[in-house]
Amino acid sequence: MSDTTIRTNATERPTERENEQPREREGETVCPECSGSLVADAEHGETVCSECGLVVEEDEIDPGPEWRAFDAAEKDQKSRVGAPTTNMLHDKGLSTNIGWQDKDAYGNSLSSRQRKKMQRLRTWNERFRTRDSKERNLKQALGEIDRMASALGLPENVRETASVIYRRALEEDLLPGRSIEGVATSALYAAARQAGTPRSLDEIAAVSRVEKMELTRTYRYVVRELSLEIQPAKPESYVPRFVSDLDLPDEVERRARDLIDGAREAGVLSGKSPVGIAAAAVYAAALLTNQKVTQSEVSEVANVSEVTIRNRYTELLEAADA
Numbered sequence: 001m002s003d004t005t006i007r008t009n010a011t012e013r014p015t016e017r018e019n020e021q022p023r024e025r026e027g028e029t030v031c032p033e034c035s036g037s038l039v040a041d042a043e044h045g046e047t048v049c050s051e052c053g054l055v056v057e058e059d060e061i062d063p064g065p066e067w068r069a070f071d072a073a074e075k076d077q078k079s080r081v082g083a084p085t086t087n088m089l090h091d092k093g094l095s096t097n098i099g100w101q102d103k104d105a106y107g108n109s110l111s112s113r114q115r116k117k118m119q120r121l122r123t124w125n126e127r128f129r130t131r132d133s134k135e136r137n138l139k140q141a142l143g144e145i146d147r148m149a150s151a152l153g154l155p156e157n158v159r160e161t162a163s164v165i166y167r168r169a170l171e172e173d174l175l176p177g178r179s180i181e182g183v184a185t186s187a188l189y190a191a192a193r194q195a196g197t198p199r200s201l202d203e204i205a206a207v208s209r210v211e212k213m214e215l216t217r218t219y220r221y222v223v224r225e226l227s228l229e230i231q232p233a234k235p236e237s238y239v240p241r242f243v244s245d246l247d248l249p250d251e252v253e254r255r256a257r258d259l260i261d262g263a264r265e266a267g268v269l270s271g272k273s274p275v276g277i278a279a280a281a282v283y284a285a286a287l288l289t290n291q292k293v294t295q296s297e298v299s300e301v302a303n304v305s306e307v308t309i310r311n312r313y314t315e316l317l318e319a320a321d322a
Contacts, residue, residue, distance in 0.1 A: 087163040090139040151207040162191035186219040238278035255285035266319035280312030
């Protein structure tokens with residue numbers, strides 16, 4: 001008799017448990033007893049009713065880390081995951097990278113035998129990372145983009161965008177008949193203009209391994225074939241960099257922007273180089289705010305001739321007085 005009772009109770013328990021499952025009310029999960037709102041208790045891993053206190057779910061899985069961090073440095077130190085993927089590496093950073101330091105995990109120097117072994121491992125690791133000519137091409141191009149971006153002081157988002165543009169050019173088969181350096185430089189030039197931190201063609205050509213003529217021809221080809229939307233560079237985008245390089249105060253930057261706005265309303269900017277306009281505006285603003293700066297210094301920073309600065313300077317002041 002007792003066995004029958006036990007079996008009967010055992011069969012009834014799932015039914016009672018099913019009745020305690022949360023119900024849906026207009027897309028919202030509610031308590032099965034009183035239809036109250038459910039609250040997640042992260043500390044105990046439970047879901048409880050805020051009205052009657054019924055525990056609807058328990059032993060929930062916490063997908064977060066088991067450690068706590070109170071600042072960014074502590075978070076990076078305790079985190080056990082690898083670096084995020086990036087388009088700036090040909091394998092997006094998913095392969096193994098053996099460091100160049102000949103030291104062990106404790107900072108101790110390796111023996112000569114171990115150093116030779118690590119050097120052989122680095123050599124084979126580099127060979128395995130680039131499996132074919134396409135990956136070698138991509139690795140070389142992304143290295144060029146990183147080198148030129150560092151020389152020009154461009155931020156990481158510009159390097160990432162330039163890497164994406166080059167990858168698209170490689171997928172669209174735009175490389176045959178053109179140099180790797182030319183397409184890589186064109187991608188960086190386009191990315192800088194898209195990000196609002198443009199560099200002039202002369203500045204790009206100074207750090208590139210291709211001639212200016214080849215750069216302009218390849219740039220137009222890449223933009224046309226990939227249908228890139230690139231707005232004409234504005235003089236205002238060059239002003240902050242010129243002011244920073246000349247170590248001038250913020251007042252000069254504000255005054256230079258006002259001069260450019262006045263020249264735009266007067267129609268003076270049409271057909272003029274934005275770099276020359278920006279350089280002349282910075283020079284004029286510095287004089288108007290009693291800052292000591294020469295045309296030679298501005299010319300060196302902006303990479304334009306002093307004649308251009310004098311001509312644009314006169315036009316800006318005439319537009320401001322009109």
